[in-house]
Amino acid sequence: MSGHTIDPSLYRDRDAIPIQRALISVSDKTGLVELATALGAAGVEIVSTGSTAQAIRDAGVAVVDVSAVTGFPESLDGRVKTLHPAVHAGILADLRLASHEQQLRDLDIEPFQLVVVNLYPFVETVASGADTAVVIENIDIGGPALVRAAAKNHANVAIAVSPASYPQILKSLTLGGTTLAQRQRLAGEAFAHTAAYDAAVAAYFAANVGVRASVSPSATEAQDAMASFDPVFTVSATLQHTLRYGENSHQQAAIYALAGGTGIAQATQLHGKEMSYNNYVDADAAVRAAFDFSGPAVAIIKHANPCGIAVAGPLEEDPIADAHRRAHACDPLSAFGGVIAANRTVSVAMAQTVKDIFTEVVVAPGFEPEALEILSAKKSIRLIQLPDGFALAEREFKQISGGVLVQDSDRFAGWSSADWKLVSGAEADDATRADLEFAWVACRAVKSNAILLAHEGASVGVGMGQVNRVDSSHLAVSRAGDRAAGSVAASDAFFPFADGLEVLLEAGVRAVVQPGGSKRDDEVIAAAEKAGVTMYLAGDRHFFH
Structure with missing residues (x-):
């Protein structure tokens, strides 16, 4: 002692x-x-x-x-x-x-x-x-x-x-x-x-050793389905820093990083003003949209909705610059002050285009040195580099009053358009099928009710966040303008009536993919058949609230 x-x-x-x-x-x-x-x-x-x-x-x-x-x-x-x-x-x-x-x-x-x-x-x-x-x-x-x-x-x-x-x-x-x-x-x-x-x-x-909630042999089917969820939901997050304010100036806010996370919260800011609450929300939505695609892709987001999404053309010398150019062309007006995410390193050619567009944030896996120099000349733009090993979360959660909702993330792993069911018109040729596949994936990033029109691997009109599918269809068509004719369309959920589809058909949409499952599918299919338009039922819904 x-x-x-x-x-x-x-x-x-x-x-x-x-x-x-x-x-x-x-x-x-x-x-x-x-x-x-x-x-x-x-x-x-x-x-x-x-x-x-x-x-x-x-x-x-x-x-x-x-x-x-x-x-x-x-x-x-x-x-x-x-x-x-x-x-x-x-x-x-x-x-x-x-x-x-x-x-x-x-x-x-x-x-x-x-x-x-x-x-x-x-x-x-x-x-x-x-x-x-x-x-x-x-x-x-x-x-x-x-x-x-x-x-x-x-x-x-x-x-x-x-x-x-x-x-x-x-x-x-x-x-x-x-x-x-x-x-x-x-x-x-x-x-x-x-x-x-x-x-x-x-x-x-839970993620690596297989510790899961036990379910007794007499459990109901609902309990069996929940066996993959742990009996206690825990979140481990560390305060990164406080933010100037939250969604609005009268709200306090901060960002926390999840233990072991490899996402936006762990990204490195290379240049620009401090990220805001809304910047983080939009950057996360943009990254999720861009990384839905395996090929070079760019998403431009405003208020958590896409102003444009595009993949690169097959023969482009600078794929990511091409993807950005085509994404921006969807809705240049809305892209003003938007957030851009690329799923490839930002090239010099892309930076040359972005520097002339008022942009809040550019987030990507990396930036070519000269591209970083070009963009850094703009004092206000925020340049965010994703962490090594960046990956979208397998599960996501949302706070509700008194609790938390947890679900598997809506991903496209393992899906194939070969599983779609043709219910109207002729089988799509390769180019049309490719556009339908693009539209189907891109539509997931659009807030419901969602309609997305696409042409040659790029969105040309987006109808988002409406309380009925007819209004979403009108919005997508109006944003596309003349580009609606000859485009393809994707709907994140079924058409409950033929009226929403008819808006697209009148605008000249040549092919449609939607989940199907409405009590009035026959009515919707009949409208497509009458117009001679190819329509597929994908089976899966992609609501995004």
Whole structure:
């Protein structure tokens, strides 16, 4: 033992508790030496473990190995170090209680007033692509136990889980100790830290190890269908930064990054003003639309809806520039102030076009150096580079009052137009089928009710977000203008009546793909047959709310 004795007077003023003894065990060594040096200079006894103790000792600061406190060596390759009553009793003792004070005396255990712990780098290990055995070894056990113990006993102990908290700890040394309000705030941060950590572990197991909710043999079919959903939905996200405001200026907002995520939240901003809440929403919608396609594609988004989507022509020398040119041509008026996403590196030719168009954000997997230079000449434009390994989420969730909705993301993996059912007109030739396939995929990115007209791999008219399909059809046709004649159309859901289809037929649409399934399919099909128009039923619906 160190010779310290319990001083009850430390705990009589519940607002300020001087730090006399600290336990430090950290994976992230940022700021460790500075913290330990200041604690040592203030006469604080430091108890530490493994590499943390060595780093403190190498800095010339006195440190007590945890094994000297427990009388038990670190064992099992470091899996067991602090899991011992001599440590946890010193953290958990509530010295406002005379009985706890007496028990520590009887057990010859000294209390801690400060615990500094951060956890094994589980999320970083997963992100590195490490195999399962290495990932499992980076699940911290003793660390979360220390953190939770200290946070629970915040009436007596301060807990720091991040180097960002070290300055306030050091300041408290000069002010007579940590205050109750300070310890409460630190405890809240600590519980959030362990909650996020456990959520990341649970998410990894759900995605990689096959841990799922069990379903009894007598479960209903509905329960069987839910077997792929975990019994508890957890989200682990870390605050990236606060935003100027939310969707409107009177709303506060912030962005959090999901643990292990590889999306917009993890992207790197290369240039431009700070991203806004609406920029993030539109950038995410744009990326999702562009990455629905395997070939070079560009989506231009405004208020979460496409102004234009296009793929590159087959013989173009600069495919991504061609895709952008054709996407922009769909609705140049609406594209003003829009968000552009490309699923390929932005080329010089694309940058030359974009620089002359007022654009809020350009997001892509990368930018050619000269393209980055061209676009960076515009001060206001935001240039966002997607992270390595960018991938669209397999599942998505949406907050509702009192709960959360979770669903599989609407993806096109494994689909084929060969599965479509021809119900009217002649089989489409190769060019028409290609346009129908493009329109069907592009239509998914349009808010429902959605109608999208396309020609040669590019949208030419989009009708979105209407409360009936007739209005969406009128909107798509009006936006397309003369381009509607000879185009193909996709509808995200069935036509409940023939009236919406008739709007498209009158405009000269030559082929249509829609899910089918209406009680009036016969009426809709008859209208297509009367016009001599090719129509396919895809079977699947693609609502997007």
